[in-house]
Amino acid sequence: MSFSLLNRYAFFALCVLTTLISLPFLASHSWMWIVTLVAGGLSALGVRDVLQTPHAVLRNYPILGNFRYLIEAIRPEIRQYLLEADGEQLPFSRAQRSLVYQRAKNQSAEKAFGTLSDVYQNGFEFIGHSMAPATHCDPMNFRIKVGGPQCTQPYSASVFNISAMSFGSLSANAIRALNRGAKLGGFYHDTGEGSISPYHRENGGDLVWEIGSGYFGCRTPEGRFDAQRFAEQASSAQVKMIEIKLSQGAKPGHGGILPKHKVTEEIAQTRGVPMGQDCISPAGHSAFSNPVELLQFIAQLRELSGGKPVGFKFCLGHPWEFMGIAKAMLQTGILPDFIVVDGKEGGTGAAPVEFTDHIGVPLREGLLFVHNTLVGVGLRDKIRIGASGKIVSAFDLASVMALGADWANSARGFMFAIGCIQSQSCHTNKCPTGVATQDPLRQRALVVPDKAERVHSFHQNTLKALSEMLAAAGLQHPDQVEARHLVRRMSASEIKLYSQLHVFLKPGELLSGEISGEFYARMWSLAQADSFEPAPQH
Secondary structure, rough: OOHHHHHHHHHHHHHHHHHHHHHHOOOOOOHHHHHHHHHHHHHHHHHHHHHHHOOOHHHEEEHHHHHHHHHHHHHHHHHHHHHHOOOOOOOOOOHHHHHHHHHHHOOOOOOOOOOOOOOOOOOOEOOOOOOOOOOOHHHHOOEEEEOOOOOOEEEEEEEEOOOEEEEEOHHHHHHHHHHHHHHHHHOOOEEOOOOOOOOHOOOOOOOEEOOOOOOOOOOOOOOOOOOOHHHHHOOOOOOEEEEEEOOOOOOOOOEEOOOOOHHOHHHHHHHOOOOOOOOOEOOOOOOOOOHHHHHHHHHHHHHOOOOOEEEEEEEOOOOOHHHHHHHHHHHHHOOOEEEEEEOOOOOOOOHHHHHHOOOOOOOOHHHHHHHHHHHOOOOHHHHHHEEEEOOOHHHHHHHHOOOOOOOOEHHHHHHHHHOOOOOOOOHHHHOOOOOOOOOOHHHHHOOOHHHHHHHHHHHHHHHHHHHHHHHOOOOHHHHOOOHEEEEEEOOOOOOEOOOOOOOOOOHHHHHHHHOOOHHHHHHHOOOOEEEEOOOOOO
């Protein structure tokens, strides 16, 4: 017992003893001041540790116990820089991050001596190549026209764009760099639900204005939708499309709060919220409460914007709810111009761990379900589909296009392009690279002209790689990618084409009454046009 006590307090006692012994020698030996200051400082720390109450480790191991908290604090950095394997995705692997950094800097991303991937591991995926490769096409032609029959101002979108990230979540310099890069590359920049800030407008890059449940930038003082304010903002030539955010992959169905101490004057002015109050994003919208009302809201926004493409973004949850929206399209004749499917893989927004890990449908399953539903009701050719969720490479683009996407968006990929190092401190306001912070000194480290060029280069080089992949497969445009072109390993002795692996509905199949697969038939029977609730079953 006494030995244990001595062992735990030995270093503390040594520091105190050293301080006391050094005191008489201060006058005769100047270097003793250093010894006294160091030993005295450690002794004071030890006294604090013994007297404090929150941490039992420090009370039992004064001074030395602090090393435990120091090592714990830098554990993520130690793991990322020293221990993490190249293919270990936490949430993005070193190989994925390195690919973005290289392409953003216009450095070679070629690899020698073969793949590091285990090509015989279950889940390994690849794209089949052709014995008759196509000629490489100009990636600048990889564009998709967005705007259905009810749209009078269609937009030609790149197949690769910047996903939703708000000013307030990202710094002013990050927004400037992203938008300037989008302008240089001719692709769009989604504003996120935080509305259109002055920093989105500085460089004139194409914008998709995302409107969330807080209606930031177009809200009344009570937080409801303000049609007049919306029309004023939507009339800007820089705003190319309007996107209603129903939910996001990081925390679908959760909503959010920006605490009042984080609401700066700039954020308050951009969002149209008062200073000194928490900025609330409710879990649900107040402008509509069922599928029919959602489509009526879409029609209203399209009219107020002068006929610009209007759609919605969501992470799939209950399948019958989206099928209810499809039934409402058939009932009302109102169609969204596009739908962006977000995956539960998460994004830049912080979320409760339970939501991040266990809420929402992953991107591929959600994307395929949306694609199949629109095909099944005969509307797929009138509505474009975007995909968002952990997309950073040309193969990522091809894989979602094989499941029905017309284009893809990336948030974290473009964050890497402007310097993000995946420190996972986005919610602390202490981002080490100035990307996700409102601290003026921290964001000063992000040099806008330099990072804007990297945004442009990442986009350009990724599409160049996509062009090369497509040509190898005998294709010339992303809209030619089909499920039969991609392959997944199922076991050590079996591989399957995507077309064999997944169910694909035939045009109009949901309306025919002969639906392949019990799942789709069951969900269709539960869907209601006038309610998000499942229909009663008899």
